[in-house]
Amino acid sequence: MEGGTTPARKVMVVADPTRESAAALQYALSHVVIKHDSLILLHVDNHNAWKNPFSFLKWPSPSAVSAAASSTEGGGGGVSGGGDLDFLEVMRRACEIAQSKLQVHVEKVEMDGKEKGAVILHHSTLHSIDLLIIGQKRSLSNAILGQRRNGSLRGLDTAEYLIENSKCTCVAVQKKGQDGGYLLNTKSQRNFWLLA
Known part of the structure; x- marks a missing residue:
């Protein structure tokens, strides 16, 4: 390491128009x-998946996503409706507001008949990712049934599949309340509580 600087890393966040994905991005910007x-x-x-037109309305504004990540000014207002890709633009702008020198790339890929987890793993390997971050939703039924979901690889949800099979470190993030912090899961740490 020259001059005591940390070498640049490649971090991938799985981006979806969900609260879990917003929490994963917020964690990445504020702690990673x-x-x-x-x-x-x-x-x-x-x-082929059914699209919920209202899931996009749950997405916070760029200033709300970056508020916990940075004390910089919150630009932009609320999220305007329309289009599947608007949430990706909101996420990209939130990154720019939180950390202006951060290199942000947006990539949209198709499943092409493959499982989502397998597609994510392929692209994380293709890009030589150092850290993979995904939002994770836990429900009581998942906890009771041992994380089983229909259509998932080997009975695991996508986050658990990535944790178990990723060559790089994978962190599954759950946001606990507005100021409750994060519950993190990795291959070596389960249910690690990180205060906001």
């Missing part, structure tokens, strides 16, 4: 990435 890192927002699109 630094100014010379590269951040890739990867969205895996499934044209």
Whole structure:
């Protein structure tokens, strides 16, 4: 390391129009990435999945996403409706507001009949990702049934599949309340509580 600087890392956040994905990005911006890192927002699109037109309305404004990540001014207002890709633009702008020197790339890929977890793993390997971050939703039924979901690889949800099979470190993030911090899961740490 020259001059005591940390080498730049490649961090990938799985981007979806969900609260879990917003929490994963918020965690990445506030606790993981630094100014010379590269951040890739990867969205895996499934044209066969039913689209909930109201899920986009739950997405916070760029200033709300970055508020916990940075004390810089909150630009922009609320989220305007319309279009599947608007949430990716909101996420990219939130990154720019939180950390202006951060290199942010947005990538949208198709599932092409493959499982979402397999597509994410392929692209994380393709980009030589150092850290993979995904939002994770836990429900009582998942906890009772041992994380089983229909259509998931080997009975695991996507986040658990990535934790178990990723070559790089994978962190599944759950936001606990407005100021409650994060519950993190990795291969070596389960249910690690990180205060906001």
